[in-house]
Amino acid sequence: MSSAWRNLGEFLRFLEDKGDLVRVSGPWNPKFEMGELALRTVRKGGPALLFEDPSGKRMPVALNVLGTEQRIAWALGGETLEDSRRKIEELVQIKPPGGIGDLLSDPAGTWEKLQNLRALAPKHVSKAPCQEKVRESNDLDFLPILTTWPKDGGPTITFPLVLTKNPETGAQNVGVYRLQKYGKDTLGMHWQVHRVGAENYRRYVRRGEKMPVAVVLGADPATVFASLAPVPEGVSKFAFAGLMRGKPVEMVRCQTVDLEVPAEAEIVLEGTVTPGESHLEGPFGDHTGYYSLPEDFPVMHVSRITHRADPTYLSTVTGKPPTEDSVMGMAVSRLFLPVVRMLLPEIVDMALPMEGLFINVAVLAIRKGYPQHARKVMHAIWGLGQMMFTRYLIVVDHDVDPHDMGEVLYRVGLQADPLHDLTVVEGPVDQLSISNRRENVGGKIGIDATKKWPEEGYPRAWPEEAKMDPTTLRRVDELLSQNPALAQALQKRR
Numbered sequence: 255m256s257s258a259w260r261n262l263g264e265f266l267r268f269l270e271d272k273g274d275l276v277r278v279s280g281p282w283n284p285k286f287e288m289g290e291l292a293l294r295t296v297r298k299g300g301p302a303l304l305f306e307d308p309s310g311k312r313m314p315v316a317l318n319v320l321g322t323e324q325r326i327a328w329a330l331g332g333e334t335l336e337d338s339r340r341k342i343e344e345l346v347q348i349k350p351p352g353g354i355g356d357l358l359s360d361p362a363g364t365w366e367k368l369q370n371l372r373a374l375a376p377k378h379v380s381k382a383p384c385q386e387k388v389r390e391s392n393d394l395d396f397l398p399i400l401t402t403w404p405k406d407g408g409p410t411i412t413f414p415l416v417l418t419k420n421p422e423t424g425a426q427n428v429g430v431y432r433l434q435k436y437g438k439d440t441l442g443m444h445w446q447v448h449r450v451g452a453e454n455y456r457r458y459v460r461r462g463e464k465m466p467v468a469v470v471l472g473a474d475p476a477t478v479f480a481s482l483a484p485v486p487e488g489v490s491k492f493a494f495a496g497l498m499r500g501k502p503v504e505m506v507r508c509q510t511v512d513l514e515v516p517a518e519a520e521i522v523l524e525g526t527v528t529p530g531e532s533h534l535e536g537p538f539g540d541h542t543g544y545y546s547l548p549e550d551f552p553v554m555h556v557s558r559i560t561h562r563a564d565p566t567y568l569s570t571v572t573g574k575p576p577t578e579d580s581v582m583g584m585a586v587s588r589l590f591l592p593v594v595r596m597l598l599p600e601i602v603d604m605a606l607p608m609e610g611l612f613i614n615v616a617v618l619a620i621r622k623g624y625p626q627h628a629r630k631v632m633h634a635i636w637g638l639g640q641m642m643f644t645r646y647l648i649v650v651d652h653d654v655d656p657h658d659m660g661e662v663l664y665r666v667g668l669q670a671d672p673l674h675d676l677t678v679v680e681g682p683v684d685q686l687s688i689s690n691r692r693e694n695v696g697g698k699i700g701i702d703a704t705k706k707w708p709e710e711g712y713p714r715a716w717p718e719e720a721k722m723d724p725t726t727l728r729r730v731d732e733l734l735s736q737n738p739a740l741a742q743a744l745q746k747r748r
């Protein structure tokens with residue numbers, strides 16, 4: 255099965271047909287109550303939730319839409335995440351043609367693959383469902399914005415797709431950066447310093463020009479997922495969404511700012527950010543499970559609100575994992591392994607445990623080819639996109655399953671000598687990290703838990719692992735198969 259959902263509504267109807275969406279009606283308050291129910295649901299691997307106001311006065315609220323691996327797989331147009339991972343793998347394996355000769359003979363079918371890619375690039379349209387209604391005022395009070403945690407600084411839009419533009423190249427970017435409601439028509443732009451949105455803002459500050467911004471609330475699920483994914487810089491996330499779902503994303507021009515938004519979006523907020531203007535944001539119960547401290551962030555002034563005739567407000571709830579965003583993080587780490595391997599082919603597999611919040615702990619299994627290879631991989635990872643934030647980086651040999659934490663700890667404890675096998679560095683860390691003394695800067699440690707070689711300065715003979723020989727293994731299997739009662743008794747013991 256493969257489907258390209260045109261919009262959020264189509265996906266929600268599909269989930270309902272699958273029995274994976276529950277309609278919730280009644281007096282649920284967007285302040286605390288909806289979020290608490292969503293957290294309880296995601297922690298049980300439960301369905302997507304669609305809160306409906308029986309009086310019809312308040313817009314429906316969708317929560318936990320991407321809260322399971324299965325729903326993320328469906329969102330991306332496949333049946334399993336493996337389907338999407340394979341698509342990304344095929345994509346990164348496309349080799350640019352070496353010259354005209356290569357294109358003419360084209361043994362790898364590169365020309366056709368490139369043509370197919372072009373056909374999936376975003377398409378421009380002039381009429382769009384997201385502009386069916388233009389609101390008379392820019393008052394944000396009509397939105398059912400959730401407040402999640404008791405000490406949050408205020409109602410916060412937690413799942414917005416924030417579109418910005420590089421004023422020098424015109425390239426648009428989209429990222430999920432939460433937006434606290436500051437006033438009737440103002441929002442706090444919580445783009446962390448390392449994000450593309452923040453970099454674009456710094457460009458406008460240097461030019462002394464107002465920055466156009468568009469915020470999309472609810473879109474087709476592939477576009478939503480692409481917006482939060484660490485798509486390599488220079489690759490459009492809308493093109494990435496098109497590739498994933500096998501159908502281009504349609505884009506329409508905004509009415510008051512020079513940006514384009516997905517035509518099938520639910521709600522669009524257009525506006526500008528004035529360089530230098532900021533306002534205290536937070537505290538906010540964050541992905542870490544802690545309240546992020548109040549800090550100044552730029553202010554968006556809304557200049558126009560448009561929406562579909564009957565929009566749904568998409569939101570999510572952050573907190574200590576497991577949460578919806580940590581489920582999405584797990585999916586990202588699985589889907590993007592081919593991209594990491596394209597740059598570092600010696601990596602056989604990678605685990606970013608949910609408890610490590612995807613930025614704190616990574617385990618890499620590598621095929622070691624030369625002395626200090628593990629250290630080369632550590633430094634490469636610390637220079638690679640959002641993986642640069644990794645505080646604890648464990649490297650094991652290719653035959654160790656990095657997802658088996660028992661096995662990983664066994665290797666670390668036995669094979670890494672703290673005197674010789676640790677690499678401690680200082681560098682940029684995620685803005686949400688709390689143990690670092692200075693914001694955005696901190697320590698990182700690499701643990702080389704691979705088997706050590708003489709060429710790496712290990713002076714003793716590395717002992718051999720005690721493993722049973724294959725003949726005995728086969729013989730015991732055979733003997734067990736002749737004694738079903740014993741085989742069953744052994745199974746029961748496990």
Ligand SMILES: Cc1cc2nc3c(=O)[nH]c(=O)nc-3n(C[C@H](O)[C@H](O)[C@H](O)COP(=O)(O)O)c2cc1C
Pocket residue numbers: 412413427428429430431432433444445446447448449450451481482483484485570572579582640
């Ligand atoms: C639910 C959710 C909320 C997020 N909130 C923020 C946020 O407030 N600020 C931020 O900088 N990143 C936030 N992120 C992470 C970014 O969206 C993510 O790192 C994205 O890849 C950044 O895109 P960019 O590199 O194009 O800027 C959030 C992610 C999710 C899933």
